[in-house]
Each structure stands twice: as C-alpha cells, then as structure tokens.
Amino acid sequence: xxxxxxxxxxxxxxxxxxxxxxxxxxxxxxxxxxxxxxxxxxxxxxxxxxxxxxxxxxxxxxxxxxxxxxxxxxxxxxxxxxxxxxxxxxxxxxxxxxxxxxxxxxxxxxxxxxxxxxxx
Amino acid sequence: xxxxxxxxxxxxxxxxxxxxxxxxxxxxxxxxxxxxxxxxxxxxxxxxxxxxxxxxxxxxxxxxxxxxxxxxxxxxxxxxxxxxxxxxxxxxxxxxxxxxxxxxxxxxxxxxxx
Numbered sequence: 001x002x003x004x005x006x007x008x009x010x011x012x013x014x015x016x017x018x019x020x021x022x023x024x025x026x027x028x029x030x031x032x033x034x035x036x037x038x039x040x041x042x043x044x045x046x047x048x049x050x051x052x053x054x055x056x057x058x059x060x061x062x063x064x065x066x067x068x069x070x071x072x073x074x075x076x077x078x079x080x081x082x083x084x085x086x087x088x089x090x091x092x093x094x095x096x097x098x099x100x101x102x103x104x105x106x107x108x109x110x111x112x113x114x115x116x117x118x119x120x
Numbered sequence: 121x122x123x124x125x126x127x128x129x130x131x132x133x134x135x136x137x138x139x140x141x142x143x144x145x146x147x148x149x150x151x152x153x154x155x156x157x158x159x160x161x162x163x164x165x166x167x168x169x170x171x172x173x174x175x176x177x178x179x180x181x182x183x184x185x186x187x188x189x190x191x192x193x194x195x196x197x198x199x200x201x202x203x204x205x206x207x208x209x210x211x212x213x214x215x216x217x218x219x220x221x222x223x224x225x226x227x228x229x230x231x232x233x234x
Contacts, residue, residue: 004163033221042126042209043164045221058221059121090163108154109222111163 001026004112006091012118013081021076021115023091031094032074033058033109034066036087043090049074081119089115122147124212126225134233139200141228143210144192150212153186153193154222158207167208168195197230205232 007022025032033048035058045058049068063085065077074093078085094109123146133139145153151172156164170177170184170193177184181200186193197204207229211222 035221035224040226042224042226043222044224048221059223108166108169111156111165113163114161 003027004091004093004110006089006112006115008115009113010116010118012120013078014120015082017081018077018079019081021078021089021091021117023074023076023112024072025074025091025093025110026072027093027095027110028071029093029095029110030071031109032068033092033094034064034074034076035090035092036060036085037090037114038087046076046089078117081117083119085117086119087117089117122150122212122214122223124210124223124225126210126228128228129226130229130231132231132233133200135200135202137200139197139204139230141195141208141210141230142192143194143212143225144190145212145223146191147212147214148188148191149214150191152213152215153184154211154213155182155184155195156209156211158209158227160206164209200232202232202234205230 004025030051034046035043037043044060046064047066049055052071055066091112092109126143154169157167158164168182168184170186181198183196207227209227210225213222
C-alpha cells in the first residue's frame with residue numbers, strides 16, 4: 001500500500017489564483033481530513049469527510065472547498081488564494097473499528113507527507 | 121469546542137535521560153488521545169494513543185498516562201536516543217478518533233543532547 005499520498009509537494013501561487021491540492025489513499029479508509037499547519041499553531045482542521053458524498057467543515061474552513069466523490073480521493077480547492085493561506089497542508093485518513101461489545105469506535109489517523117503552499 | 125494546551129514548547133534533555141510532555145484538554149467528552157511525532161519535512165506519525173477507558177499505556181520506551189478527572193495526559197519517553205529528536209504533538213477527539221478530526225496541541229520540540 002502507498003498509504004496517503006499528496007500532490008504537489010510544493011506550490012507557489014499568486015494572490016487570486018485557484019488550485020486544487022490532491023489527496024488519495026489506498027487503504028479503503030472511510031474518513032478523510034485536511035489540516036493546515038502554521039508555525040506555533042499546531043495543526044488545524046479545515047474540512048473532513050466521513051464517507052463518499054459526505055463532507056463537513058472543521059475549525060478553519062473559510063477559503064477552501066472539498067468534495068468526496070470516491071472513497072479514495074479527497075481534493076482540497078482554493079478558489080482565490082490569499083497570502084494568509086500560505087501554509088503546509090496535510091491530508092489524513094482513518095478507519096473505524098467497533099470495539100468488542102460495541103463500546104465505541106476506534107479510529108487512528110494516518111497522515112500524508114504534506115503540500116507546502118506559498119501565496120505571493 | 122475542544123481546546124488542547126501542550127507544554128513545554130521546547131524540551132532539551134541529555135541522551136539517556138527521560139523526557140515528559142504534558143497536555144491538558146477542555147472538553148470532558150473527549151475520549152481519544154493520540155500522540156504524533158513529526159520529523160522535519162514529513163507528516164505527523166502516530167507513535168502511541170490512549171482511550172478514555174484506560175489510565176496508562178506503554179510501548180517499549182514510550183508510555184502515555186491519562187487523568188480524566190484532571191483532564192490531562194502525558195507522554196513519557198525513557199532512555200532517550202538521538203533519533204527521538206523531533207516535534208511531538210498531542211491531540212484529543214470526542215468522536216473516538218477520526219470522524220470529525222482531531223484537536224491538536226501546538227507541539228513540543230524535543231532536542232536530545234549527545
């Protein structure tokens with residue numbers, strides 16, 4: 001398995017340009033998420049999906065769109081890039097297992113290698 | 121929403137000594153607490169996690185403890201080695217993990233001095 005893959009690894013945009021960050025996983029995971037990582041801020045959740053056709057907003061969704069047409073892919077779209085979107089973007093996926101007795105779900109997130117985005 | 125505080129932001133220890141990183145969380149409904157290690161230029165990698173029905177978990181030189189009453193959890197690394205140098209993040213979730221994402225602490229830069 002390749003795990004979670006992200007493309008491109010690095011991108012430079014001008015303010016106002018649009019682009020799509022690609023994320024794919026080959027582990028048949030139900031859940032996928034996008035995070036951004038900024039110095040001193042840790043990782044913050046942008047959008048997430050609990051399955052194909054289902055997406056929801058995280059902590060910092062403004063300026064980003066997502067869709068989930070297949071289980072494998074979860075692209076992140078920047079419609080009009082701004083300098084404030086300069087960051088490192090990580091995609092993550094996770095599976096869900098019901099613990100013995102159905103007490104609660106067990107989910108472990110696996111992260112991709114990241115995309116470094118610079119908006120000028 | 122959930123808020124996770126992590127301390128210290130930087131920790132320098134001598135090789136062979138122990139390192140402890142502490143986190144507190146605000147939402148008493150949180151039930152899943154993973155720890156991630158991030159090396160330069162790479163994505164975070166899960167190193168250990170603990171769920172709310174367990175007070176302590178150990179995996180070789182790494183252990184995590186959870187105090188639900190005080191709402192804090194800690195990462196303990198014993199017999200530190202140069203390859204332990206990295207940024208460590210704690211996180212918390214109210215959904216058991218990945219359904220609605222994780223709330224992360226701001227990270228601890230662990231430096232192992234030779």
